[in-house]
Amino acid sequence: MRFLYPYCVVVLILSTTQLLQAAEMLYPLSVAATDKGPLYVADRKLPGIWSVEQGKAASYFTGSKVFRTPLNAVRCVAIDNEGRVLAGDSSTRDVYRFEKAGAQPQPLTNGGIGIPMDVVVLKNGDLLVSDLELHQIWKVPAAGGKPTLFAKVEAPRGLALDQAENLWVVSGTADQLLKVSPDGKVSVVVKGRPFNFPHDVVVLDDGSAIVSDGYEKALWKVAADGTTEKWVSGEPFINPVGITRQGQNILVADPHAKTVFSVDPEKNVSDLLKP
Numbered sequence: 001m002r003f004l005y006p007y008c009v010v011v012l013i014l015s016t017t018q019l020l021q022a023a024e025m026l027y028p029l030s031v032a033a034t035d036k037g038p039l040y041v042a043d044r045k046l047p048g049i050w051s052v053e054q055g056k057a058a059s060y061f062t063g064s065k066v067f068r069t070p071l072n073a074v075r076c077v078a079i080d081n082e083g084r085v086l087a088g089d090s091s092t093r094d095v096y097r098f099e100k101a102g103a104q105p106q107p108l109t110n111g112g113i114g115i116p117m118d119v120v121v122l123k124n125g126d127l128l129v130s131d132l133e134l135h136q137i138w139k140v141p142a143a144g145g146k147p148t149l150f151a152k153v154e155a156p157r158g159l160a161l162d163q164a165e166n167l168w169v170v171s172g173t174a175d176q177l178l179k180v181s182p183d184g185k186v187s188v189v190v191k192g193r194p195f196n197f198p199h200d201v202v203v204l205d206d207g208s209a210i211v212s213d214g215y216e217k218a219l220w221k222v223a224a225d226g227t228t229e230k231w232v233s234g235e236p237f238i239n240p241v242g243i244t245r246q247g248q249n250i251l252v253a254d255p256h257a258k259t260v261f262s263v264d265p266e267k268n269v270s271d272l273l274k275p
Helices: 004-022
Strands: 028-032 039-043 048-053 056-062 074-079 085-089 094-098 116-121 127-131 136-140 148-152 156-161 167-171 177-180 186-190 198-203 209-213 218-222 228-233 243-246 249-254 259-263 269-271
Touching (some): 028 243, 028 249, 039 249, 048 074, 074 116, 127 156, 148 167, 167 198
Parallel strands (some): 028 074
Antiparallel strands (some): 048 056, 127 136, 136 148, 156 167, 167 177, 198 209, 209 218, 243 249, 249 259, 259 269
């Protein structure tokens, strides 16, 4: 009997440790947010999506580790015009929508996407999806259905829409930042390869843009004329990947730091998961 109490203490400690580990991000790749409300973070190794409120992460959806099951290889997350969560998954080659918290993800294209790297939502509710495997930007009807070709872009990654609904695209080829007009015409914003390994982009109100660069541990600022300069670099970034806007701040998913950072207009960086 005298060993029962120590045993219970050990079990309690182990259980508490497991709970703490379960609330830690493993490999956050993408972050989505509105000006108010929770953040949503795609975690490739969870696999699934976290919701983050007041510095605390909780599982929004945890997928199976069985390949070709929903969100087994989640790569991006977004929020549609009705506040519903969207997620791109390369294991099932699809984009999913959650009708509400706690609901099962609903496939929108019946496996019509190759490797969905990013998703943005047009004003009419249609989706634009970058496909790294098929080197295309797809348009997906708001209600779901067969994707149609919006633009041909080599090695597309991160996407962002500006106020005129021009689509900004990070490309892994000769010219690293492109712009696609609403009628599908592609033009070059940044010529050549000034970035080391760009991943995502957001567009600011003044027409400039921010590009994440994991290998440089940096965020770059791109002026309206296409000139580039490092905006924020080095610690605490380890591998800044997915970025989005929340008000005037830039949110940054860093899979190696296992967290999400917030960068304000004065370039102050804070860890959203640390008190």
